[in-house]
Amino acid sequence: xxxxxxxxxxxxxxxxxxxxxxxxxxxxxxxxxxxxxxxxxxxxxxxxxxxxxxxxxxxxxxxxxxxxxxxxxxxxxxxxxxxxxxxxxxxxxxxxxxxxxxxxxxxxxxxxxxxxxxxxxxxxxxxxxxxxxxxxxxxxxxxxxxxxxxxxxxxxxxxxxxxxxxxxxxxxxxxxxxxxxxxxxxxxxxxxxxxxxxxxxxxxxxxxxxxxxxxxxxxxxxxxxxxxxxxxxxxxxxxxxxxxxxxxxxxxxxxxxxxxxxxxxxxxxxxxxxxxxxxxxxxxxxxxxxxxxxxxxxxxxxxxxxxxxxxxxxxxxxxxxxxxxxxxxxxxxxxxxxxxxxxxxxxxxxxxxxxxxxxxxxxxxxxxxxxxxxxxxxxxxxxxxxxxxx
Amino acid sequence: xxxxxxxxxxxxxxxxxxxxxxxxxxxxxxxxxxxxxxxxxxxxxxxxxxxxxxxxxxxxxxxxxxxxxxxxxxxxxxxxxxxxxxxxxxxxxxxxxxxxxxxxxxxxxxxxxxxxxxxxxxxxxxxxxxxx
Numbered sequence: 001x002x003x004x005x006x007x008x009x010x011x012x013x014x015x016x017x018x019x020x021x022x023x024x025x026x027x028x029x030x031x032x033x034x035x036x037x038x039x040x041x042x043x044x045x046x047x048x049x050x051x052x053x054x055x056x057x058x059x060x061x062x063x064x065x066x067x068x069x070x071x072x073x074x075x076x077x078x079x080x081x082x083x084x085x086x087x088x089x090x091x092x093x094x095x096x097x098x099x100x101x102x103x104x105x106x107x108x109x110x111x112x113x114x115x116x117x118x119x120x121x122x123x124x125x126x127x128x129x130x131x132x133x134x135x136x137x138x139x140x141x142x143x144x145x146x147x148x149x150x151x152x153x154x155x156x157x158x159x160x161x162x163x164x165x166x167x168x169x170x171x172x173x174x175x176x177x178x179x180x181x182x183x184x185x186x187x188x189x190x191x192x193x194x195x196x197x198x199x200x201x202x203x204x205x206x207x208x209x210x211x212x213x214x215x216x217x218x219x220x221x222x223x224x225x226x227x228x229x230x231x232x233x234x235x236x237x238x239x240x241x242x243x244x245x246x247x248x249x250x251x252x253x254x255x256x257x258x259x260x261x262x263x264x265x266x267x268x269x270x271x272x273x274x275x276x277x278x279x280x281x282x283x284x285x286x287x288x289x290x291x292x293x294x295x296x297x298x299x300x301x302x303x304x305x306x307x308x309x310x311x312x313x314x315x316x317x318x319x320x321x322x323x324x325x326x327x328x329x330x331x332x333x334x335x336x337x338x339x340x341x342x343x344x345x346x347x348x349x350x351x352x353x354x355x356x357x358x359x360x361x362x363x364x365x366x367x368x369x370x371x372x373x374x375x376x377x378x379x380x381x382x383x384x385x386x387x388x389x390x
Numbered sequence: 391x392x393x394x395x396x397x398x399x400x401x402x403x404x405x406x407x408x409x410x411x412x413x414x415x416x417x418x419x420x421x422x423x424x425x426x427x428x429x430x431x432x433x434x435x436x437x438x439x440x441x442x443x444x445x446x447x448x449x450x451x452x453x454x455x456x457x458x459x460x461x462x463x464x465x466x467x468x469x470x471x472x473x474x475x476x477x478x479x480x481x482x483x484x485x486x487x488x489x490x491x492x493x494x495x496x497x498x499x500x501x502x503x504x505x506x507x508x509x510x511x512x513x514x515x516x517x518x519x520x521x522x
Contacts, residue, residue, distance in 0.1 A: 309425055311457040312401070315393075319402060329425050330457035333497050337425075349422035385407050385461055387429045387453035388422075 006321040008367045012206075012299060012360035013155050013183060014325060018249070019208040019361075025252040026210065029245035037242050038231065047244045054251035061258055062200070062217060063191045070216045070234045071247050075182040075203030077227075078216040079106035079149075081238070082178040082199045085224035086147050087114050090176070094144030097121045100132050100161075101343035102154050104180050108339075111149070124150075129292035130159035130344045138169060147176045152184035152200075156327055156340040156356060157291030158300025160188070167196035176222060182206055182214075186257030187265065187297055198222050204246060208361060209253030213246035260361065268359045269298035271368045275357060276301050278372055285379055290341060290354065299359040302327075304341075304350045305379060307388030313355055313378060320374040327354040393458060394492035400462035405469050408451045415519065417512025419504045426456035426501060428464055428508040434476065434516055446475045452508075459498035466490050467505040476513055482506065 009017075029050060035043025037051050052066070059066040072078050087097060099111050101123045111121045124137045132150055141148075148170050153160050163179055170177035178199035181190060185200075186207035192200055199222060204213035218224060230239030257264075279287060279301070286306040305313070310326030317324055325331075327338025329352060337351035346354075357371070383389065393401070410431035420426040435448030450472050452464040467487055471479040484502035488494050494502060 307455060309456050309460075312461060315398075315401065315458045328457070330459075335497060347423070348425070352422070352425040385404060385453065386455040387427055388455055 013358035026245040026249040074214040076106040078201035083110035088225040094146040096145040149178040152181035158296040204250040209250045305353040308382040316378040325356040396492040397462040400465040401458040404465035415512040415516030419507035430512040459501040463505040
């Protein structure tokens with residue numbers, strides 16, 4: 001068995017560790033400042049103030065009003081609230097919803113659920129590079145289209161969608177536009193107002209914040225039906241006692257991301273580009289880069305290797321101490337290959353050999369050197385076993 | 391996904407990898423669309439057991455494109471049938487392979503079926519060649 005010499009995390013699109021500063025900022029809100037923000041006494045008041053301050057900070061970062069930020073438990077909940085909440089509150093306007101074929105499962109499955117309630121959901125295709133076909137979106141818009149949901153940055157192949165153009169199109173036609181920005185928030189500067197975004201989902205644990213916290217920005221003109229009913233917290237849209245430490249941590253984490261954005265995006269891009277250049281030059285295996293080479297988030301690389309299988313590659317890399325991810329069917333309980341890889345036109349056998357590498361703030365040049373040292377070894381071991389040698 | 395120790399052992403250090411030159415039988419199962427392809431190569435020998443002539447698997451090798459489970463099944467299967475008479479080898483059930491591996495996740499059971507199919511195909515291939 002291979003000795004585990006190092007442990008290198010290259011799966012930041014799955015989740016990220018807490019920044020030290022974030023856990024420090026959160027600590028008091030677990031311990032001495034534990035009050036329920038809905039209480040009248042000083043314990044409650046200080047918690048309420050911390051939440052509202054956090055809301056203001058985040059609102060400023062994406063240029064929206066504080067009362068347009070709703071804290072929820074996750075990116076998935078934000079997507080569900082946007083999709084179901086909007087559809088149910090606006091069904092009198094129409095029943096037609098458009099989403100892309102590469103959306104996160106949270107958007108796809110929320111949309112599919114809405115079909116049970118009479119909504120008509122249609123998919124808009126992406127091209128082979130994983131970029132939305134704008135003309136197709138425009139052509140599919142109907143008189144009764146009420147909602148369009150297109151993700152900002154794809155979680156698997158990292159492609160950045162033409163959000164401004166999509167928003168403009170929707171704004172002109174008076175259709176609400178939601179974007180799942182879980183992989184974009186904290187990495188790209190987003191001006192929700194200027195871009196014309198009506199709703200935007202974000203998540204804490206992708207930005208070095210805690211798990212269990214997410215947000216939905218919704219323009220104040222947008223009406224939503226809540227999913228949770230109770231004490232009426234979060235402007236009546238998300239009843240539940242607020243998660244003060246997580247909210248404080250989320251705001252702190254995002255602040256740090258914005259502070260480091262310029263520096264980190266350049267640094268990570270250089271490391272990521274090194275990976276892409278080196279892997280695409282392999283002469284011992286056929287390989288392709290999944291997703292547009294240029295219009296992709298700076299920390300993502302996604303490859304398909306021919307003649308080997310992704311789950312085996314991920315497990316073998318794990319033995320070398322490197323953590324990555326795959327869109328192979330064999331890694332899924334459903335035994336279905338990644339819908340994103342199929343949507344960009346990959347054959348199932350190409351999707352099976354996929355490897356996603358995502359970098360983050362704590363990825364060093366040394367980590368990448370080590371990864372690039374062990375990746376060929378892992379691939380060659382699997383090729384030796386495989387009947388497909390070319 | 392959590393694999394048993396035995397699966398990980400066979401995945402990380404698979405036994406009997408490769409082709410057999412001039413194999414007596416070659417069996418293939420699965421297809422790349424499903425993600426798994428298993429190819430088994432067998433060399434058949436003849437021996438006398440209790441006064442009876444029998445054919446047995448003298449050597450066996452495999453090549454597999456697939457997940458850790460598929461590779462572990464291939465490796466375990468080759469170990470299990472090596473030296474067995476063709477008759478005995480044929481009787482091996484996919485559940486026996488799973489058991490020998492100390493269990494497989496449910497969604498990976500089909501990998502063990504693949505192993506059995508590849509072995510059957512290899513033996514059939516040998517018998518067909520023998521007739522011609």
